[in-house]
Every structure is written in C-alpha cells, then in structure tokens.
C-alpha cells in the first residue's frame with residue numbers, strides 16, 4: 426500500500442486593503458489545490474509590518490472569504506502576535522553561525538551593490554566580518570552561499586537562482602526591529618506543517634531565499650505553485666489603481682469567484698456563473714487541476 430501524504434496549504438494575505446480580485450485568485454487557487462484532495466487549509470494574516478497595515482482590512486478580508494463559503498481549518502494566525510516565536514527561531518539560526526549584524530544604511534547598500542538585481546540592490550557582504558559602524562541600530566542578515574538554489578515550480582517549471590550573485594545576504598530582522606517577511610513566512614509555514622505553497626508569481630523570486638531558510642532549519646521544503654498574476658490596465662500587477670470593480674464584496678463575490686476559476690484556466694461552465702458562491706466552490710473542488718493553470722500573467726476583461 427502506498428501512503429499518500431496529506432496536503433496542507435494556506436492563504437496568507439497582507440491586510441493592506443480589502444480583498445481584491447488578484448488576492449481572490451490566490452485564495453481560490455490555494456484552497457482548491459488543497460480541498461480537491463481533502464487536505465487542510467489555513468488562513469494567516471500577514472500583518473507583520475505595522476505601517477503597511479490598513480486598519481479593519483484583515484476583518485474585511487476574513488468576512489468576505491467566509492461569506493463566499495471558504496472554510497478554513499483552525500484559528501486564523503496573526504503574524505503580529507508571533508514576534509516571540511520569530512525571535513526564538515532567529516536565535517536558532519544565530520547558533521548556527523550564519524547570521525551577522527549589518528549597520529549599512531539603505532543608501533550605502535545601494536552605493537556598494539555590484540549590481541541591481543531583480544529583487545533590488547545585491548548586498549555585497551560588507552558587514553560579514555563585523556559591522557562597519559558602532560551605531561546602536563543594526564539589521565540582522567543571513568550569509569548566503571555562492572550556489573544555485575534549484576526547484577521545480579508546479580506551474581512555472583524549473584527555476585534557479587544564485588543567492589549570492591542575484592540577491593546577496595538578506596535581512597531577517599530589520600534595523601527598526603521588525604522581522605522580515607522571508608523569515609516569518611518560513612517559520613509560520615513550518616509551524617503549521619504547510620507542505621504546499623500556492624501563491625502569486627510575484628513571490629517566485631523570493632522562493633529560493635525561503636528554500637535556503639528551510640535548509641538552514643533542517644526542514645522539508647514544501648511544493649511550490651506560483652499562479653499567474655492578474656494584470657490591470659497598465660499591464661502591471663492588479664492594484665487599487667484599477668478601480669473599485671476589482672474589490673470583492675458580497676454583491677459581486679460569486680461573479681468574481683467564477684471569473685477567478687476562469688482566470689485559473691479551469692473552464693467553469695457558463696451556467697455556474699449565476700450560482701451562489703458555495704456552489705461555485707463545490708464545482709471547483711470537484712474539477713480543479715493544476716495542469717489547466719497557465720504560467721502566463723494575464724488581464725481580465727471586467728477590469
């Protein structure tokens with residue numbers, strides 16, 4: 426008998442505004458990928474960075490998801506309540522000797538970078554042997570190797586990135602005291618037992634950093650599926666600029682859910698279009714397949 430591993434996935438929105446069509450696609454993709462296989466699906470609010478959090482938006486997101494019939498397992502996890510845990514996990518990495526304090530300002534990093542990578546200026550390892558100044562404020566970075574991190578994304582195919590040459594030693598704890606997204610997302614997914622990460626392709630270039638952190642913690646790397654991005658009018662990732670039509674609410678929710686299924690290439694029947702959201706989700710659970718999801722970012726007609 427072959428033992429099938431149960432799938433655990435999650436949707437991890439940042440509460441920087443109400444749920445919009447682009448995040449609905451990520452919510453739906455992660456939900457269906459798990460529920461079509463009878464697995465576990467969590468919701469985590471990534472309210473790590475207080476200045477970016479818009480008051481009330483997390484509750485709006487949760488209310489809209491709930492109203493559409495997305496049922497999540499367990500309690501919602503709030504990153505803002507987990508600083509103690511991030512700090513413990515950071516200490517664990519510290520003991521491995523991979524971390525160092527960095528006193529470089531943003532401007533200094535920009536000036537010293539050998540080049541600007543796709544993810545910003547590449548940090549050239551300036552403070553690896555010790556911080557350059559003795560100012561009180563310092564960030565904590567992790568030293569990365571000059572090696573390619575390779576993985577196969579379930580939607581985007583084979584990927585590779587040389588962390589040292591394309592990103593540089595990256596920040597885990599910022600000089601302003603905030604924990605970095607890269608650390609929080611990995612330790613939260615480890616804690617929740619997440620073994621399948623389905624999210625927007627804007628995070629594809631973060632994935633090698635995250636895989637590297639899994640290895641540092643000695644943990645199993647999840648399977649990754651990066652969904653195509655929804656593009657707005659200017660052919661850029663959908664955002665508030667694209668107007669109120671993309672904001673999901675209780676009136677347009679089921680229509681947008683159908684559009685999200687369609688965007689994911691699932692070819693939902695037209696008759697489903699006017700059905701209540703829970704029925705659209707049921708059809709999705711019965712019919713979802715990653716093989717139908719395109720890797721190519723695309724616009725949607727209603728925008």
Ligand code: GLU
Nearest residue numbers: 437438439471610624628
């Ligand atoms: N919070 C991130 C976002 O909303 C998603 C993080 C993730 O799925 O890993 O873009």
Ligand code: ZN
Nearest residue numbers: 527528529552
């Ligand atoms: Zn530095």
